[in-house]
Amino acid sequence: MGGGCEGAPLDVRIQAMRRRHLRSVLRIEGQVCPRPWTLALFLSELGAGPSRRYLVARAGPSVVGYGGLMVGLGEGHVTTLAVDPRWRRQGIATRLLLALAHHGVDEGCSGLTLEVRMGNIGAQALYRRFGFVPAGVRRGYYAETKEDALIMWAHEIDSPAYAARLAAIDADLAAVTSTTATTSVAPAAVPAEEQA
Numbered sequence: 001m002g003g004g005c006e007g008a009p010l011d012v013r014i015q016a017m018r019r020r021h022l023r024s025v026l027r028i029e030g031q032v033c034p035r036p037w038t039l040a041l042f043l044s045e046l047g048a049g050p051s052r053r054y055l056v057a058r059a060g061p062s063v064v065g066y067g068g069l070m071v072g073l074g075e076g077h078v079t080t081l082a083v084d085p086r087w088r089r090q091g092i093a094t095r096l097l098l099a100l101a102h103h104g105v106d107e108g109c110s111g112l113t114l115e116v117r118m119g120n121i122g123a124q125a126l127y128r129r130f131g132f133v134p135a136g137v138r139r140g141y142y143a144e145t146k147e148d149a150l151i152m153w154a155h156e157i158d159s160p161a162y163a164a165r166l167a168a169i170d171a172d173l174a175a176v177t178s179t180t181a182t183t184s185v186a187p188a189a190v191p192a193e194e195q196a
């Protein structure tokens with residue numbers, strides 16, 4: 001555990017991504033993606049209307065993660081998901097994905113899909129928690145490394161069983177937060193770039 005403030009609950013809030021968040025988003029994107037999205041691409045997505053949902057996770061004033069969902073034809077496509085390396089394994093991606101999954105359900109989606117690098121075992125473990133299962137491979141999908149993409153799907157997200165899965169993930173998160181809050185330590189020098 002690396003984030004949060006000692007003796008205080010991990011205060012992470014999920015909010016709609018705004019243009020003012022993009023400096024921080026691009027900083028994280030540049031650290032974690034071999035082929036980072038550009039400012040123009042984020043701006044285009046933010047301007048694409050109600051078919052898109054982009055969220056940031058904020059710890060205090062700092063943006064520490066972000067994710068996006070594109071909705072259409074009864075399906076939701078997770079377009080991006082990333083967490084600042086200093087804030088990982090604290091449930092931040094889980095919170096973002098929970099919010100995106102709920103949005104997909106609210107928008108009437110019956111399934112969620114995404115592509116993930118074949119070698120990205122950590123992200124795949126996260127997605128499996130959300131009911132994603134492997135559904136195919138896109139050969140050489142990531143042009144810069146020629147790495148294959150694993151296509152994953154979560155089906156029947158409009159079912160009571162999936163609602164129960166999301167509720168269980170939410171409950172786990174609450175339990176972990178309450179047990180780790182008193183032992184976590186703030187990471188060094190996270191820039192406080194974003195004021196609400």
Ligand SMILES: CC(C)(COP(=O)(O)OP(=O)(O)OC[C@H]1O[C@@H](n2cnc3c(N)ncnc32)[C@H](O)[C@@H]1OP(=O)(O)O)[C@@H](O)C(=O)NCCC(=O)NCCS
Binds near residue numbers: 089
């Ligand atoms: C993948 C990523 C978004 C996860 O963010 P995170 O906030 O650390 O994830 P969470 O803390 O919510 O993890 C939830 C669960 O996912 C699994 N998981 C996440 N990262 C993992 C890792 N590196 N190794 C193994 N399991 C991992 C674990 O089961 C974890 O639960 P646990 O910590 O109780 O064991 C983050 O590592 C990241 O930004 N990676 C680079 C970008 C990326 O790969 N994005 C996904 C592309 S499709």
